[in-house]
Amino acid sequence: MTGANEFKLTQGPDDSVSAVKFSPASAQFLLVSSWDCTVRLYDVSANSMRMKYQHLAPVLDCAFYDPTHAWSGGLDNQLKTHDLNTDQDTIVGTHDAPIRCVEYCPEVNVMVTGSWDMSVRLWDPRTPCNAGTFTQPEKVYTLSVAGDRLIVGTAGRRVLVWDLRNMGYVQQRRESSLKYQTRCIRAFPNKQGYVLSSIEGRVAVEYLDPSLEVQKKKYAFKCHRLKENGIEQVYPVNAISFHSVHNTFATGGSDGFVNIWDPFNKKRLCQFHRYPTSIASLAFSIDGSLLAIASSYMQEQGDISHPADAVYIRQVTDAETKPNYRHSDCAVIITVIVKVVVPVIIAVIVTVIMVIVAVIVQ
Amino acid sequence: MAECDAEWELCKENIQPLRQGRTISALHQALCQQQEGNQTALNQKKQAFESELRLYDGDDPLDVWVRYIKWTKQTFPQGGKESNLSVLLERAVTRFTADKKYHNDARYVELWIEFAQGIGTLQAALYIAWSEEHEKRGNLKMADSVFQDGVKCGAEPADKLHAFHRALQARVCRQMMSSMTDQQRDEDDDDEGPADPQRSSLAELKARGKKKAVVPINRVSASAGYARGLQFKQPLGPKQNSRLAIFDENKAETEPQEPKFEIWMAPPTARAKENEQKPEKWSNVKLPLKSRSGLSVTVPPPKPSFQPFVEEDDQPPTVTPCKINPAVNPVLSARKPCRPEQTPLKKLQERQQLMQLQTQEDGKSREQSMYCRELLDSGATEFCFEELRAERYWQKHTH
Numbered sequence: 013m014t015g016a017n018e019f020k021l022t023q024g025p026d027d028s029v030s031a032v033k034f035s036p037a038s039a040q041f042l043l044v045s046s047w048d049c050t051v052r053l054y055d056v057s058a059n060s061m062r063m064k065y066q067h068l069a070p071v072l073d074c075a076f077y078d079p080t081h082a083w084s085g086g087l088d089n090q091l092k093t094h095d096l097n098t099d100q101d102t103i104v105g106t107h108d109a110p111i112r113c114v115e116y117c118p119e120v121n122v123m124v125t126g127s128w129d130m131s132v133r134l135w136d137p138r139t140p141c142n143a144g145t146f147t148q149p150e151k152v153y154t155l156s157v158a159g160d161r162l163i164v165g166t167a168g169r170r171v172l173v174w175d176l177r178n179m180g181y182v183q184q185r186r187e188s189s190l191k192y193q194t195r196c197i198r199a200f201p202n203k204q205g206y207v208l209s210s211i212e213g214r215v216a217v218e219y220l221d222p223s224l225e226v227q228k229k230k231y232a233f234k235c236h237r238l239k240e241n242g243i244e245q246v247y248p249v250n251a252i253s254f255h256s257v258h259n260t261f262a263t264g265g266s267d268g269f270v271n272i273w274d275p276f277n278k279k280r281l282c283q284f285h286r287y288p289t290s291i292a293s294l295a296f297s298i299d300g301s302l303l304a305i306a307s308s309y310m311q312e313q314g315d316i317s318h319p320a321d322a323v324y325i326r327q328v329t330d331a332e333t334k335p336n337y338r339h340s341d342c343a344v345i346i347t348v349i350v351k352v353v354v355p356v357i358i359a360v361i362v363t364v365i366m367v368i369v370a371v372i373v374q
Numbered sequence: 375m376a377e378c379d380a381e382w383e384l385c386k387e388n389i390q391p392l393r394q395g396r397t398i399s400a401l402h403q404a405l406c407q408q409q410e411g412n413q414t415a416l417n418q419k420k421q422a423f424e425s426e427l428r429l430y431d432g433d434d435p436l437d438v439w440v441r442y443i444k445w446t447k448q449t450f451p452q453g454g455k456e457s458n459l460s461v462l463l464e465r466a467v468t469r470f471t472a473d474k475k476y477h478n479d480a481r482y483v484e485l486w487i488e489f490a491q492g493i494g495t496l497q498a499a500l501y502i503a504w505s506e507e508h509e510k511r512g513n514l515k516m517a518d519s520v521f522q523d524g525v526k527c528g529a530e531p532a533d534k535l536h537a538f539h540r541a542l543q544a545r546v547c548r549q550m551m552s553s554m555t556d557q558q559r560d561e562d563d564d565d566e567g568p569a570d571p572q573r574s575s576l577a578e579l580k581a582r583g584k585k586k587a588v589v590p591i592n593r594v595s596a597s598a599g600y601a602r603g604l605q606f607k608q609p610l611g612p613k614q615n616s617r618l619a620i621f622d623e624n625k626a627e628t629e630p631q632e633p634k635f636e637i638w639m640a641p642p643t644a645r646a647k648e649n650e651q652k653p654e655k656w657s658n659v660k661l662p663l664k665s666r667s668g669l670s671v672t673v674p675p676p677k678p679s680f681q682p683f684v685e686e687d688d689q690p691p692t693v694t695p696c697k698i699n700p701a702v703n704p705v706l707s708a709r710k711p712c713r714p715e716q717t718p719l720k721k722l723q724e725r726q727q728l729m730q731l732q733t734q735e736d737g738k739s740r741e742q743s744m745y746c747r748e749l750l751d752s753g754a755t756e757f758c759f760e761e762l763r764a765e766r767y768w769q770k771h772t773h
Binding site: 030047069070072087108109110112128129130150151153167168193195211212237242243244245246247248266267310311312313314315 | 413414417418421741742743744745746749750755756757758759760761762763764766767771
């Protein structure tokens with residue numbers, strides 16, 4: 013199943029994978045948090061595990077602060093930072109309920125955590141200490157950072173946009189444009205907007221600028237649905253990851269498929285083979301050359317037996333991730349030829365013939 | 375604890391009474407927590423109930439709901455939106471509608487009673503009881519409009535409803551008539567019966583009674599009272615007039631030839647003075663919107679003719695707590711916020727319609743959700759896979 017451009021990580025976690033994150037410095041290092049209460053650091057180029065540290069309970073998310081510091085939080089409500097050079101743990105602080113998301117905002121140099129205690133907390137990564145608690149209307153399910161803005165997706169299909177430089181008020185309160193529970197939100201690398209996926213096979217592309225003409229551009233589409241015996245099976249879309257160079261994005265669903273989308277031409281660029289079980293998390297490397305794919309059952313259909321959890325590393329090409337402009341260019345050229353050049357040629361020929369006829373008649 | 379005692383003294387008026395009473399300790403605790411702004415414990419407890427709702431595998435799932443609702447009532451003495459009680463009740467009640475086991479369970483019925491502000495809307499009995507309640511309190515207008523609502527809803531049995539409606543109208547007429555006669559006696563000195571107005575009104579009833587051979591206190595088919603009621607009500611408003619015309623068909627022929635017709639022409643205008651409208655510009659007058667009861671006439675508040683004084687330097691603060699530009703805000707929300715004044719029944723009906731629509735849609739496109747949708751939906755608040763799984767994890771690892 014795994015071809016030459018893809019391999020499975022050895023020494024994978026013992027339980028489901030909750031998140032995979034590439035290092036901000038190189039495509040060599042990958043963090044993997046898991047329900048087996050560990051966070052692991054992999055050397056992807058050597059396909060080996062470099063380091064592993066423990067939480068008291070399953071870990072729901074992890075993030076790099078810098079290439080040598082990992083942050084993570086989970087069901088034990090604790091936010092931990094781990095020095096990857098010295099292999100030292102520090103408990104930075106706690107939430108009142110499990111921590112669902114951990115992200116780093118390089119623009120403001122702050123770590124952001126979102127929790128089921130209906131709050132987002134900011135942490136100063138240098139001290140490290142708590143830099144503020146911000147109540148959200150509902151349990152936080154997902155969050156993403158776009159420049160200095162923070163996009164929080166909560167239960168009840170709410171989306172809140174905060175300004176990380178001024179957390180005194182909510183910049184925008186939105187409702188998800190999708191009808192069902194929000195699974196994942198990821199911001200465009202160009203900071204213009206974000207992509208939101210729902211539990212019922214749908215993805216929305218939204219823009220942050222509230223002006224009418226920009227908002228007109230937003231759209232949503234169906235995906236991660238399989239037709240079987242005339243019944244359309246609708247799967248949750250659990251994971252989104254953006255290609256930092258091309259602004260295209262990959263989505264992973266509980267159907268085990270990974271799709272790469274071109275949001276500008278509203279096209280699917282490619283679909284990979286079907287992975288053994290649900291896609292729980294996706295991560296493009298910083299240079300966009302690798303895609304880490306966590307194929308891991310998330311108990312969407314209850315606590316039942318399932319294929320083994322695994323993390324795959326796939327090399328992606330420009331053909332798979334770059335918006336395909338050449339195709340549309342060709343189309344434009346052809347229409348120009350048909351519409352302009354052909355009539356001109358015909359007109360020229362007709363006049364030449366008429367001139368010749370006139371000469372002969374005279 | 376001493377402060378909390380004071381707390382209880384200070385916010386008595388904010389505490390909704392419960393039929394079964396409140397435990398003082400729970401009340402203290404709830405008030406203390408609110409004072410401290412400590413939402414964490416509440417949220418944790420709520421979350422615990424929510425996960426119990428989903429992961430319960432005993433044979434009495436209602437028990438969890440009952441405990442949850444009881445806790446909610448004790449913990450949110452002010453009621454209100456954050457208690458989420460109406461949603462809870464609705465979910466609890468709808469969840470077990472198909473469960474025969476609970477149909478005669480006292481707890482379940484109690485939940486229904488609490489929830490049901492809209493049950494029996496198609497039963498004539500409800501409207502009759504409702505109207506009588508209004509009448510008892512002297513609100514005859516409401517009593518009448520309740521009947522009209524009943525008729526509009528098509529409550530069954532219709533003839534029973536009509537019979538009671540007529541009886542009400544008869545009573546109203548009699549009452550009005552007696553007051554009218556009083557008035558008239560006071561005004562017209564040359565009237566022949568200045569001695570006792572009561573008696574004369576009774577005499578009239580007798581005169582009518584001769585025809586129909588009914589006792590004066592006639593509750594069902596008081597044609598006399600009814601006919602007069604028609605005359606009385608005519609000047610009150612076009613709405614009422616058209617409404618009463620429905621009942622005309624039975625006795626329309628006989629009544630207009632009543633000998634007393636002319637006599638009673640005068641009082642209504644005197645009566646109508648009460649509602650007399652001031653002369654105003656006709657071009658500006660709007661027809662009142664059709665209200666639910668068909669009775670109330672909404673008069674828009676008059677615009678003040680003066681300009682309220684605003685100090686020039688009294689600018690609104692530049693930093694408002696909500697920074698959303700109202701002009702662009704609608705762009706961002708896909709749906710309108712739900713109205714809080716909805717009744718439970720309306721919500722239930724809407725939900726059912728939605729469910730029907732969804733099942734229709736599902737039937738059309740034949741979609742199947744590939745996750746445990748029922749489990750996620752089965753509580754009062756939303757859950758995600760991870761929360762469910764976390765609950766399973768804790769169950770496994772704490773025992």
